[in-house]
Each structure stands twice: as structure tokens, then as C-alpha cells.
Amino acid sequence: MRLLRATYKDFTDEKLMQEMQLGKEQAFQELYDRYAQSLYQYFFRRMWKDREKAEDFVHDLFTKLIKNPTSFDASRSFKTWVFSVANNMTINEYKKQAVRSVVTSGGENEYQASPEKLADGLLQDEMFKEALEKELNELDEKHREVFELRHIQGFSVKEIAETLGINEGTVKSRVFYAVKQLTGKLMEFKMTLQTN
Amino acid sequence: MTPEIENIIRNSNFKDLSDQQKLALQDWASSEEEFETLQQILVTADSMDADVAPSPTLRTSLTETFSAQYGVASTLNSNQRKSNKTIVLWLKVAGAVAAVFMLFFLVFPLLAPNKTVEYTAEQKPMETKKELEKSADSNEVKQNNEQDEPSTSVAPIMQEAPQLARLESNPTRAMRDANLDISTADRGFAMASEAHSDRLFFSDMPDKNRQVVQENPELLAILYTSF
Numbered sequence: 001m002r003l004l005r006a007t008y009k010d011f012t013d014e015k016l017m018q019e020m021q022l023g024k025e026q027a028f029q030e031l032y033d034r035y036a037q038s039l040y041q042y043f044f045r046r047m048w049k050d051r052e053k054a055e056d057f058v059h060d061l062f063t064k065l066i067k068n069p070t071s072f073d074a075s076r077s078f079k080t081w082v083f084s085v086a087n088n089m090t091i092n093e094y095k096k097q098a099v100r101s102v103v104t105s106g107g108e109n110e111y112q113a114s115p116e117k118l119a120d121g122l123l124q125d126e127m128f129k130e131a132l133e134k135e136l137n138e139l140d141e142k143h144r145e146v147f148e149l150r151h152i153q154g155f156s157v158k159e160i161a162e163t164l165g166i167n168e169g170t171v172k173s174r175v176f177y178a179v180k181q182l183t184g185k186l187m188e189f190k191m192t193l194q195t196n
Numbered sequence: 197m198t199p200e201i202e203n204i205i206r207n208s209n210f211k212d213l214s215d216q217q218k219l220a221l222q223d224w225a226s227s228e229e230e231f232e233t234l235q236q237i238l239v240t241a242d243s244m245d246a247d248v249a250p251s252p253t254l255r256t257s258l259t260e261t262f263s264a265q266y267g268v269a270s271t272l273n274s275n276q277r278k279s280n281k282t283i284v285l286w287l288k289v290a291g292a293v294a295a296v297f298m299l300f301f302l303v304f305p306l307l308a309p310n311k312t313v314e315y316t317a318e319q320k321p322m323e324t325k326k327e328l329e330k331s332a333d334s335n336e337v338k339q340n341n342e343q344d345e346p347s348t349s350v351a352p353i354m355q356e357a358p359q360l361a362r363l364e365s366n367p368t369r370a371m372r373d374a375n376l377d378i379s380t381a382d383r384g385f386a387m388a389s390e391a392h393s394d395r396l397f398f399s400d401m402p403d404k405n406r407q408v409v410q411e412n413p414e415l416l417a418i419l420y421t422s423f
Binding site: 023025028029032036037040041044045051054055058059062063066067125128129132133147151152175176179180182183186187190 | 197223224225229230233234236237238240241242243244245248249250251254255257258259261262263265266267
């Protein structure tokens with residue numbers, strides 16, 4: 001069994017999908033191992049950090065994969081295909097919700113910290129992380145999703161373009177805009193920390 | 197952002213950058229503050245949601261869905277069944293080994309007396325053989341003695357006495373003598389001999405000497421005092 005798993009580990013995603021269509025459970029397990037975590041993180045971020053909802057979405061996506069494996073276009077990369085399915089699922093969810101909830105809230109005072117706390121580097125890192133989360137949520141959807149795919153999920157520009165169905169130039173310009181926006185806002189945050 | 201630019205931002209200090217690198221980064225970070233902020237954004241983004249993971253029940257649930265869809269036994273369940281089978285197999289083996297040991301220890305006491313009987317049965321012929329050899333030896337001594345001139349005088353006995361004292365030191369010989377059908381005088385001689393540190397056995401004496409001692413019991417006292 002271990003040998004069998006080792007063999008599947010060497011398979012490409014696309015080959016695993018073919019094996020899965022033949023009813024090979026190990027192929028499914030391998031695909032799950034490769035994508036469940038990153039898909040969960042993707043949904044987690046897109047579904048307002050709702051763990052339960054993120055898990056429901058991962059479950060629904062893999063169930064679709066099991067019930068209708070032929071929906072996968074073998075000419076495409078599995079990674080970009082499965083994330084494009086995930087992206088469509090979130091868009092549909094947004095339409096259902098109609099109004100997007102902003103989980104993180106708070107004013108400028110959120111960045112305020114005492115000098116004692118500032119001495120702790122780890123705390124500063126944690127605060128910077130919270131600030132980044134906040135500013136990400138402040139970005140508009142199209143810029144936020146490309147930034148998340150590029151710098152949190154680790155997608156290439158080409159993969160983002162395929163996933164979102166847009167051209168690479170658009171991806172690049174959106175990433176650039178998102179990075180510049182975030183850098184500008186977070187520079188202000190760092191200056192606030194230093195003055196305190 | 198090309199991978200080269202991203203690599204420079206992630207792994208360099210702004211002060212260490214060459215003019216050429218600064219020029220390439222111009223669009224992304226024109227100042228040291230901007231460069232450091234961008235660096236921190238990229239590093240922080242890497243660690244975002246790293247601890248976010250689906251629950252293990254999700255895998256189980258999906259595996260069951262897969263099994264139901266394709267009509268195959270779930271690997272998770274079959275692995276469990278296999279492990280249960282293995283446990284049962286090992287328990288059977290352990291039970292069999294325990295049964296064999298119990299049987300052995302039950303049968304062993306029954307076999308032990310038989311073994312003793314067999315042992316004595318084997319030993320008996322060997323002892324008979326030894327006795328035969330011994331009698332053959334004594335016959336030989338007898339024949340040698342017969343070749344000598346028969347004498348009833350005390351002198352030869354006195355001469356042989358020290359040799360007799362050195363004849364045998366094996367205590368089992370005394371026991372054997374005790375079982376022989378000999379007279380009280382002989383027994384007394386044996387006892388007297390045995391009482392001495394250098395043991396003298398009546399049975400070890402040549403027949404002619406034994407005869408002399410039997411005819412002259414006073415020699416016992418002489419022999420006893422001579423040792």
C-alpha cells in the first residue's frame with residue numbers, strides 16, 4: 001500500500017484525475033492531500049474567515065469532483081481549473097449574500113500600541129499582520145483576489161490568468177496596484193508605530 | 197513583479213543594493229522605507245493562514261462519498277479491518293504458543309519418571325559390565341597368586357600391609373564391602389581399616405592373604421597397630 005501511495009505521489013494532477021475517474025481511491029486521496037489545505041485557505045479568506053463555511057465549500061468542491069470528474073478539461077492545468085471552480089463558487093456565494101460582510105473592523109486607533117508593547121518584536125509582527133489583513137479587506141475584490149492568489153497561495157501570473165479567465169497583463173497590473181496600495185497604507189502604519 | 201525582483205526584495209537589505217538593482221526596483225520601491233515595508237508584506241503574506249486547515253472528518257466524509265460513487269470499499273475501513281485481522285492472527289499465534297507450553301509442562305512430570313526408569317535400565321548393564329570386568333581382574337590376580345608359592349606365614353602379609361593401605365581411597369568400596377557376605381572378623385577388619393586414614397579394604401586383599409587373616413584373627417590387631 002505504501003508503495004502504491006509512493007507511485008501516486010509521482011503522478012501529475014491530471015494523471016491523478018484520470019485515475020480517479022477509473023475509481024482509484026488512492027488517486028483521490030493524493031489529490032485531496034495536494035489541494036484540500038490550499039483550497040480551504042482560499043475559501044477561508046474569501047468567505048470572511050468563516051471556518052465552517054470554508055469547510056463546506058471544500059466539501060462541495062471535492063464532491064463535485066467525485067460526482068462529475070469528466071467536468072475537468074484535460075487540456076487545462078488541474079490547479080488552475082480547480083481554483084477557477086473555487087472562484088466561481090465564491091462569486092455565486094457573493095451573489096447570494098448580495099452584500100459582502102467585512103469581518104475586520106475598527107478605526108485608526110486599532111494600530112495604537114504602548115511603547116512597552118512596541119519593544120516586543122513578535123508583537124510588532126503580529127500587529128503588522130493584523131494591519132495587512134485589514135488593508136487587504138479594504139481593497140476591492142479584483143485586486144484582493146489577485147494579491148491573495150499571487151502572494152498567499154503562491155500562484156504564478158499565468159496560473160492566476162487561467163484561474164480567473166483574464167489575460168496576464170491584467171493580472172500584472174492588478175497585482176502592481178494591490179501591492180502599491182498596501183505598501184502605501186502599511187508605511188503609514190509603521191510610521192504610527194514608530195512615533196508611539 | 198518578476199521572480200527576480202521578488203527575490204531581491206525578499207532577500208536583500210536596501211543599503212546593499214547596487215544602483216542597477218535600485219533602478220530595476222524603482223517602480224516597486226523607490227525609498228528604503230517603502231522597500232522594507234514591501235519586504236515585510238511579502239514575508240507576512242507567506243505565513244498568513246499557515247495554521248488554517250480543514251478538519252480530519254472532511255477527508256473521511258469525502259472518502260465515503262467516493263466509495264459510494266465508485267462502489268469500492270473504503271481504504272480507511274479496509275485498513276481498519278486489516279489491522280483487526282492482524283491482531284486476531286497474532287492473538288491466535290500467541291494462544292497456540294501458550295497451549296504448547298502448557299501441554300509441555302503438563303506432560304513433562306509424566307515423562308520424568310519414565311526417564312528415570314530408562315536411566316536405571318541403561319545403567320544396570322553398565323554396572324554389570326563393570327562387575328564383570330572387576331571379577332575378571334580379580335581372577336587374574338587370583339591366577340597370579342596361585343602361581344606364587346602358597347604360604348600361611350605372617351611375614352608376607354606384613355610386607356604387603358602398606359601396599360594394602362594404599363589400595364583404594366574410594367568410600368563406595370566400603371559400602372560395597374558392607375553388602376558382601378563376610379564374617380564378623382572380616383567386617384571388623386574392614387571397619388578397623390576404614391577407621392584409619394589410609395583405608396584398607398578386606399575385599400581388596402589377595403585371596404591367600406584373606407585366607408591367612410581368616411585363619412589367624414589375631415593378625416587384625418597386629419595390622420591395626422602397624423598402621
